[in-house]
Amino acid sequence: MQLVVFVVATLMVVGGALGVVVNRHPVYAALSLVLTLFGVAVHFVAQEAHFLAAVQVIVYAGAIVVLFLFVIMLLGVDKAENLRVDPLGGQRPAAAVVAVAGIGLVILLAVRSAQVTGAEGVTRPKDADEPNLETLGRALFTDYLFAFEATSALLVIAVVGAVVFARRVKVED
Amino acid sequence: MTVDDSWYLILSALLFTIGAAGLLVRRNPLVMFMCVELMLNAVNLTFVTFARALDDIGGQVIVFFVLVVAAAEVLPPQISAALVAAALALLVWSFARDVAWLRHTVACREPHPVP
Numbered sequence: 001m002q003l004v005v006f007v008v009a010t011l012m013v014v015g016g017a018l019g020v021v022v023n024r025h026p027v028y029a030a031l032s033l034v035l036t037l038f039g040v041a042v043h044f045v046a047q048e049a050h051f052l053a054a055v056q057v058i059v060y061a062g063a064i065v066v067l068f069l070f071v072i073m074l075l076g077v078d079k080a081e082n083l084r085v086d087p088l089g090g091q092r093p094a095a096a097v098v099a100v101a102g103i104g105l106v107i108l109l110a111v112r113s114a115q116v117t118g119a120e121g122v123t124r125p126k127d128a129d130e131p132n133l134e135t136l137g138r139a140l141f142t143d144y145l146f147a148f149e150a151t152s153a154l155l156v157i158a159v160v161g162a163v164v165f166a167r168r169v170k171v172e173d
Numbered sequence: 174m175t176v177d178d179s180w181y182l183i184l185s186a187l188l189f190t191i192g193a194a195g196l197l198v199r200r201n202p203l204v205m206f207m208c209v210e211l212m213l214n215a216v217n218l219t220f221v222t223f224a225r226a227l228d229d230i231g232g233q234v235i236v237f238f239v240l241v242v243a244a245a246e247v248l249p250p251q252i253s254a255a256l257v258a259a260a261l262a263l264l265v266w267s268f269a270r271d272v273a274w275l276r277h278t279v280a281c282r283e284p285h286p287v288p
Contacts, residue, residue, distance in 0.1 A: 003174065021198065036188075099193075101190075136237070
């Protein structure tokens, strides 16, 4: 059963990723990205990161991709591009090298059956009885409080900045 | 056969490679940004895998922050860089103020008698 879930979710992830890269129309690429994000959310659930799976669906698939689509629709960047022309010389060969190196790494991992190191957990172990959300909350509000506050400040400033930049100046009659 | 941790790592590497190759090939800036999101997701998956393998919740905390920054990052790059710098500067200033206050108040107290 676990194997079936893994295979289906992996197909979603890889299929969506290839769709993002190959699709000529940006809207189709965005929809393929949604498929990838849902596949990754399924993997998160399989890895017992339930809160992150929910946040992934709500924030990544539900907000970020929607923002992408807004920008595509409003700014009209949706002209299908011609994938056969390469404006920057050497970009396609560079991409080929990266792809080959990446696939090589993947094969190497598979062959060496990548061992997870036996390093001790640093933050806090996950208690078997405690729900994932509680453990995450404890770590977030005690050990990582500074980072949490920094990201809160980042979000507030982002909202204020967005409002300020979107303002239209009133014209005096 | 049971699903092993290395399978997730292989999937992450594959996803990252596809994102990197797509970033190099595509010219539409929005699609390039989508490929960056693919790479971020690959890294998130790696972190969650190790969080479970090493029995450490810190991996999931990092993924949480990556998600938040990715959400705030959808603004144009100069604005998001300026925002990050402004947020960090504000926090450093506030902590420096607290440290200065603490040093002032603690320095005025009498020292402990040495046992």
